[in-house]
Amino acid sequence: MKEVNVAIIGFGTVGSGTAQVMYEQAERIRKRSGININLRKVADIAVDSLPAHLSNVELTRDAGELFNDQEIDIIVELIGGTTLAKTFILQAMEHGKHVVTANKALLSEHGREIFAAAAANEVEIGFEASVGGGIPLIKSLKEGLVANKIMSIMGIMNGTANYILTRMTDHGVNFTEVLKDAQEKGFAEADPTYDIEGIDTAHKLVILMTMAYGMNIGLDDVAIEGISRIQPVDIDFAGDFGYRIKLLAISRNYGDHVEARVHPTMVPESHMLAGINGAYNGVHFTGDMVEDVLLYGLGAGKMPTGSAVVADIVDIARNINYGCLNRVPCLSYLPEHISPRQITPMAELRCPYYFRISTLDKPGVLSTISGILGRHGISLESVIQKGREQQGTVPIIMRTYEAREDAVQDALAEINALPTTTAETVMIRILADNEE
């Protein structure tokens, strides 16, 4: 039976999960592929010993040992970050090793260099685990939906942010309180910036857009807003209007230009994405042939992410076994068909909007605000002034018809500058019913 040998760099949560999946599923993988996939070495500078079931695996502190080992076919990078991880991956490729990684930050920030190195060294790179944990998203985009122009991507792709929004929705507690609780329970990092400010979601959107459209895109191309401004009052009003607030990555494909944005979004309750709660992730694609497809599952976690890493390992092992390397191009399109694409400026976005304006409770305020919105061509679907003032301030809640982002930004700047406005207006974009 064919043997394929694997080494892992980084024995943290996902690294140890990957080793465990390989161990527990070894027989199943043999029965499915006819290949013995062996974990030979693990490199980690902070681990002193491996679990008992990995007794035949060699532990080293020196990743360099893996690159020079002629027996190793595939190197799995699971240390994260964008510096050492990059060096290791490039070195592995130079030594002719295939690479599997879950590193979304690295791929979205330095993808071009890494994919070029893979091509130059004629090795494969698998990164299913970089988006949506164990959900087979990348494979579905590359193969299952191969005969589709992807028209849109909409995804909940950060479990921490989704957990926080779900807790706020279900229990009416505020952001700071939920975050603290999530940190105590280990659901949020000590520094949660990447998760709650939408950066992690943007990393993943960059990867999905690359695969879906066959384009070059970097993190700088994505417009990003996080969820820290959201208050329970916004969630309540969203509920009254029939929406759930989700941190969405959204991209629509207009052919020569494409959207790339991450922001809190009011999603109609009837939409499948509205029902994705807690630490779950889900991505909704529309293809010109297949129409709607949604894939859902756990977006993180030791074993789910390990499941995706091992799926990539098996995929590459099959290609080694059958001598069909790069049977499916790593970026889903052949390198010569990957090209840059214009990013639609946020200013040109059109959608309905929700505003929560904090203002002094004085006569004429509503008329002044309505006047500003009217001058910018923004029509209101509903206005609610609910509850009495607190410390002289009342919230005015507005829902607009479809409006243009630049008009909204200009109008909100004027409203925020009014002497009667007591805090920055909270603006949340609304996903129109039946929008894709």
Next chain:
Amino acid sequence: MKEVNVAIIGFGTVGSGTAQVMYEQAERIRKRSGININLRKVADIAVDSLPAHLSNVELTRDAGELFNDQEIDIIVELIGGTTLAKTFILQAMEHGKHVVTANKALLSEHGREIFAAAAANEVEIGFEASVGGGIPLIKSLKEGLVANKIMSIMGIMNGTANYILTRMTDHGVNFTEVLKDAQEKGFAEADPTYDIEGIDTAHKLVILMTMAYGMNIGLDDVAIEGISRIQPVDIDFAGDFGYRIKLLAISRNYGDHVEARVHPTMVPESHMLAGINGAYNGVHFTGDMVEDVLLYGLGAGKMPTGSAVVADIVDIARNINYGCLNRVPCLSYLPEHISPRQITPMAELRCPYYFRISTLDKPGVLSTISGILGRHGISLESVIQKGREQQGTVPIIMRTYEAREDAVQDALAEINALPTTTAETVMIRILADNEE
């Protein structure tokens, strides 16, 4: 550039959709695979001419012409049915042609013979389109979830049945009325038996179980109940209890034995499957490593199904191009690891149940019924006697705690035989909260 040539047998809805997807996506497929995939011939006995955009495609009435054409690599069977389709597929394989089909009835009833023929002739068979239309279910099971023991499958896999149940739920109309409306609109066949009686769903469950577990199973192994007994009153009570009624295919994997059943099920509103409405399909898998994964999309239709057929064609074309045929075994496990498995008898099923008992409004009836249930060890969570009698009959609605199916069947036989019982009791199984 490598050329791969394709012929289609059957130019109905899916056949013409497949041809259209191939035509519209030809350039994209070239950019993704480096292969020219050409539709060369179409065989259909009822079609006189092909659409203008297929001017370079030859139309024939004789499928035999395709088998003997040395240039054809892949034959796509889209005539449906289990007689002629079977003959054509076996003949195509004997002539060394790879086969793609969407024929779930054929595969679930004669799969063993067809898969054996594929192995004997060393050809591939693709059947992504046989389950869940354009949703990449089969590929996800075979490859994305390769490192998982699949612990359960739960799916809404018939768009017609789901459309009918959704209309009944949203509009409170009865089954017969919705069915008539669906037939007029073309959403239901003139003979809807396969769809509404759960047979089509069972066909698909057989295919998924084969792929998920690596087992031999036939249609006869599946316990099947349809949706024609469901009344708006049952849907209303389900809603009161926090459930939606769905026609589910369910299989749990207990290792040496597995469940295989299709029946109307009360699904908790918080479950992702409860939110799948209209003609949409969705399948929820649990894997021992990945935990929950759900895939959702249109389960039928010309272009979505065409998208899945063409994904299979591209997959096989890549294998032809790279000389790596059967890189992934067609049944997901290698043939020597496919084995029969015990099917759990329905009698051993344990779940909560819903009963709607039609009875004369006489004193002592409820006590008699409760006595019967008690004697069979069935405990009640709630009893509702709602509304006044109609023609002397009142419905008694009961929800049980977890009970055993054989006890329930025995108790219902006794209840149905009571002189006070005026119609057969409607029983619907309940999916427990958080059940997988």
